[in-house]
Amino acid sequence: MEAYLLTNVIISNIGEYEGQEVTLRGWVYNKRSSGKIQFILIRDGTGIIQGVVFKGDVTPETFALADSLTQESSIVATGKVREDKRAPGGYELSIGDLQLVHRALDYPIAPKEHGVDFLMSHRHLWLRSSQQHAILRVRAEIINACRDYLDERGFTLIDAPILTPAACEGTTTLFETDYFGDKAYLSQSGQLYMEAAAMAFGRVYCFGPTFRAEKSKTRRHLMEFWMIEPEMAFADLDEDMRVQEEFVSYVVQRVLSKRQQELEMLQRDTTRLKKVEPPFPRISYDEAIAILRKNGVEIEWGGDFGAPDETILAEQFEKPVFVHRYPTQSKAFYMKPDPERPEVALCADLLAPEGYGEIIGGGQRMDDLEMLEKKIVEHNLPKEAYEWYLDLRRYGSVPHAGFGMGIERTVAWICGLDHVRETIPFARMLYRIYP
RNA sequence: UCCCCGAUAGCUCAACGGUAGAGCGGGCGGCUGUUAACCGCUAGGUUGUAGGUUCGAAUCCUGCUCGGGGAGCCA
Numbered sequence: 001m002e003a004y005l006l007t008n009v010i011i012s013n014i015g016e017y018e019g020q021e022v023t024l025r026g027w028v029y030n031k032r033s034s035g036k037i038q039f040i041l042i043r044d045g046t047g048i049i050q051g052v053v054f055k056g057d058v059t060p061e062t063f064a065l066a067d068s069l070t071q072e073s074s075i076v077a078t079g080k081v082r083e084d085k086r087a088p089g090g091y092e093l094s095i096g097d098l099q100l101v102h103r104a105l106d107y108p109i110a111p112k113e114h115g116v117d118f119l120m121s122h123r124h125l126w127l128r129s130s131q132q133h134a135i136l137r138v139r140a141e142i143i144n145a146c147r148d149y150l151d152e153r154g155f156t157l158i159d160a161p162i163l164t165p166a167a168c169e170g171t172t173t174l175f176e177t178d179y180f181g182d183k184a185y186l187s188q189s190g191q192l193y194m195e196a197a198a199m200a201f202g203r204v205y206c207f208g209p210t211f212r213a214e215k216s217k218t219r220r221h222l223m224e225f226w227m228i229e230p231e232m233a234f235a236d237l238d239e240d241m242r243v244q245e246e247f248v249s250y251v252v253q254r255v256l257s258k259r260q261q262e263l264e265m266l267q268r269d270t271t272r273l274k275k276v277e278p279p280f281p282r283i284s285y286d287e288a289i290a291i292l293r294k295n296g297v298e299i300e301w302g303g304d305f306g307a308p309d310e311t312i313l314a315e316q317f318e319k320p321v322f323v324h325r326y327p328t329q330s331k332a333f334y335m336k337p338d339p340e341r342p343e344v345a346l347c348a349d350l351l352a353p354e355g356y357g358e359i360i361g362g363g364q365r366m367d368d369l370e371m372l373e374k375k376i377v378e379h380n381l382p383k384e385a386y387e388w389y390l391d392l393r394r395y396g397s398v399p400h401a402g403f404g405m406g407i408e409r410t411v412a413w414i415c416g417l418d419h420v421r422e423t424i425p426f427a428r429m430l431y432r433i434y435p
Numbered sequence: 436u437c438c439c440c441g442a443u444a445g446c447u448c449a450a451c452g453g454u455a456g457a458g459c460g461g462g463c464g465g466c467u468g469u470u471a472a473c474c475g476c477u478a479g480g481u482u483g484u485a486g487g488u489u490c491g492a493a494u495c496c497u498g499c500u501c502g503g504g505g506a507g508c509c510a
Contacts, residue, residue, distance in 0.1 A: 086468065088470065304508085361510065432502090
């Protein structure tokens with residue numbers, strides 16, 4: 001077999017080779033035959049093209065091979081690229097020569113409807129289907145867009161550790177692991193480390209997996225998910241929200257312009273996505289409570305919002321909406337209380353439209369040493385573990401703010417999916433860690 | 436942890452107290468333009484599991500296991 005070269009022809013730009021003879025390497029996506037003619041849908045990861053084998057055009061051996069091909073068998077096909085309106089994709093390959101690389105027997109995923117359990121158990125093969133391809137390409141585009149936006153604005157990528165000595169927020173359950181006889185935990189947020197990095201680099205972000213050992217079993221939860229967490233020195237809550245709305249708008253518009261084909265494949269109605277541009281509406285927690293009560297929700301001041309509450313709030317607006325200044329008591333220890341009203345914190349959540357819920361949580365951080373020490377005691381956190389964090393308030397403390405955006409929820413929203421499990425290549429869910 | 440729903444052929448489902456079926460996928464055959472192609476034939480089942488009720492259970496009841504949706508918590 002000839003050497004695999006990266007310069008080889010790929011299906012996504014097959015149009016450039018019209019009229020030429022090319023060699024494609026890929027897998028059989030599906031096959032239809034009509035006696036003396038075989039239609040082989042070939043996919044190579046970049047796209048799908050229909051290959052046509054006429055009995056009269058090839059050797060009897062080649063035709064017999066084409067006839068015997070099974071779904072997902074790997075092949076090398078050589079032939080002429082031809083424009084043809086009847087073909088899906090607009091181009092066809094008139095196959096003259098065909099080689100079998102490997103014959104796949106009894107590929108489990110048939111071209112038909114399947115159940116969630118079956119597909120998730122065959123995730124390693126499900127990734128080959130067109131829809132999953134489209135979703136993961138949108139995910140890749142979102143991640144690229146996030147990084148481009150931040151990189152172009154003076155942010156430095158400073159990744160946070162995944163193995164950590166203690167809870168960042170000390171509230172949710174952590175995955176515990178043995179660290180040579182000591183306990184270590186899988187990170188649930190890189191934020192505290194980003195605060196240290198922001199004092200060193202000004203504007204920073206991290207992008208990596210985070211882990212929550214909560215026994216959440218909903219369409220919005222994964223045990224392992226990816227979060228992008230920017231942090232900015234000399235920034236307050238207002239600036240934080242301005243960056244967020246610009247950031248989210250940039251990401252959405254970028255996907256709309258570069259991944260239109262994928263959104264079409266997913267049958268995503270993009271009319272509401274097109275409206276995602278700054279500024280986003282801002283409502284206070286107090287206003288949110290009033291809206292909920294007006295909609296018949298019985299809710300006390302001080303509590304957090306549930307998923308149905310978030311949907312009601314988001315439905316009031318066309319664009320994503322900020323809910324700011326939540327009660328300090330319900331928020332993490334590092335949130336800075338509003339100096340004009342200490343019972344609320346200078347924080348904001350961004351709720352996506354169409355019922356997708358919270359995609360960003362963020363806010364201004366506590367920059368005063370004494371108040372932070374007090375909060376750590378109030379939250380029953382071990383002060384020794386946070387000495388390094390307190391140092392940031394001892395040596396040149398400044399107002400600073402940041403946020404964390406969940407990639408999977410953002411992908412689900414932009415793709416219009418009803419569950420986050422398809423937005424990550426291999427979802428880690430409650431009671432499901434295979435494959 | 437709690438609430439609701441489900442488990443029948445490889446897959447998606449039907450049969451709802453009286454002999455377990457269909458479509459897709461597999462195998463064999465037919466067809467020179469198919470679009471999840473079509474047509475014919477064929478193989479494929481201890482109905483998740485353990486009990487119970489009944490002359491008789493896939494079907495009704497109970498436990499268990501596994502899965503799905505949701506709550507809480509969060510991104």
